[in-house]
Amino acid sequence: MGSTVKTLCGQTFGASKYEMLGIYLQRLTILLMLTGLPLTVIYIFSKPILMLFGQSSTIASAAATYVYGLNPQNFAYAANFPIQKFLQSQRIVAPTAYISIATLLVHLLLSWVVVYKIGLGLFGASMVLSLSWWIIVLAQFIYITKSERCKHTWTGFTLEAFSGLPKFFKLCLETRYVFxxxxxxxxxxxxxxxxxxxxxxxxxxxxxxxxxxxxxxxxxxxxxxxxxxxxxxxxxxxxxxxxxxxxxxxxxxxxxxxxxxxxxxxxxxxxxx
Structure with missing residues (x-):
């Protein structure tokens, strides 16, 4: 659904309509956040769903324990994807790479502490994964708000992001990337x-x-x-x-x-x- 926005952001930046990039970023984030809601419901009821398809109770319980900790990650994905497309359309790649490398190191340390030292097991591992993704999202967003390279494309939150959401949603679902x-x-x-x-x-x-x-x-x-x-x-x-x-x-x-x-x-x- 976000692939269309990649094209829109690139075209908008090329046409020097810089302020629209920030609006597209917010619109897509809203839509993907809403998409994360039904996924959250599926995650919550993952154990009975797995058992319905014939999975054993033991494995379904272990999988559900892990999945519960991934619920925050769904919404981190919803924010991270638009941010990446927003930055990539402006040829800003290095900050995301540096943030990802730094977060990886933090993730490895936290995973070791939470799983082996605190003993939170599967749930702890998934929660650390969710936390790491949110660190990436917040760090990239701070970069966007503070960097001089984004001062023309990010002008702050606006109510315009909520306008035309149905049409924007329809556009995101269309197959354009064909002829x-x-x-x-x-x-x-x-x-x-x-x-x-x-x-x-x-x-x-x-x-x-x-x-x-x-x-x-x-x-x-x-x-x-x-x-x-x-x-x-x-x-x-x-x-x-x-x-x-x-x-x-x-x-x-x-x-x-x-x-x-x-x-x-x-x-x-x-x-x-």
């Missing part, structure tokens, strides 16, 4: 198509293999593989090729594909079967 008459855009997309065509293969295989590994009791192993592939391989490689060699979006697609295949290759090595 284009722009030759430049068409050429850029055609260069990405070979990578996009291959992407579904590892995206479908990786969750299955991870699920099998977790089911075999290799939770720590899967966690190490995911962290290693993403933070040690994926992010440095994407940063190097995307920024140093200026390959941009094309390299991002390659990086994502490598991340997924890296997981598959490690899990299926003879030592781990």
């Amino acid at each position: 284009t008459s722009g030759e430049t855009v068409a050429n850029a997309v055609s260069e990405l198509c070979p990578f996009l065509a291959i992407n579904p293969i590892p995206y479908e295989i990786q969750p299955v293999l991870s699920g099998v590994a977790v089911g075999c009791g290799w939770q720590k192993f899967v966690a190490y593989v995911n962290v290693g592939c993403y933070y040690i391989v994926g992010i440095p490689l994407g940063t190097l090729l995307g920024f140093q060699f200026k390959d941009g979006a094309k390299v991002e697609k390659v990086k994502k594909r490598l991340d997924k295949w890296e997981v598959k290759d490690v899990i299926t090595t003879p030592e781990n079967v």
Whole structure:
């Protein structure tokens, strides 16, 4: 639903209608927050829902305990996505990266304290995850309100954000990103198509293999593989090729594909079967 806003923000910024970016940010946040309400209801009743689909009471109780702590995260997502699109449309990327890295370090420390020292278990782990996402949201919002780079695009809260919400909601649900008459855009997309065509293969295989590994009791192993592939391989490689060699979006697609295949290759090595 927020993908359309990414296009709107980019077009609005390009047309120098800077104040509208802040309005779009607020409108989308309102809509996504409202969307989070039914998800919260599902989370609250997750145990009976899981049992209705045949899950055992023990597993359903453990899953529900974890899910209860994720309720605040739903609304953090609702705020984080519009903020990211707001910043990206202005080519502001570095602050989000720095905030995410700093929050990751805080998250690791808090998770260790809450889970192993305080002993809050699954519920504590999910609550720390929710807290970490809200830290990211608040830090990015503080940047927006204080940065000189956003002084023209963020002019404060306004009641105009509540006007035209039904039309804005309808626009967000429309499929626009399908045909284009722009030759430049068409050429850029055609260069990405070979990578996009291959992407579904590892995206479908990786969750299955991870699920099998977790089911075999290799939770720590899967966690190490995911962290290693993403933070040690994926992010440095994407940063190097995307920024140093200026390959941009094309390299991002390659990086994502490598991340997924890296997981598959490690899990299926003879030592781990």
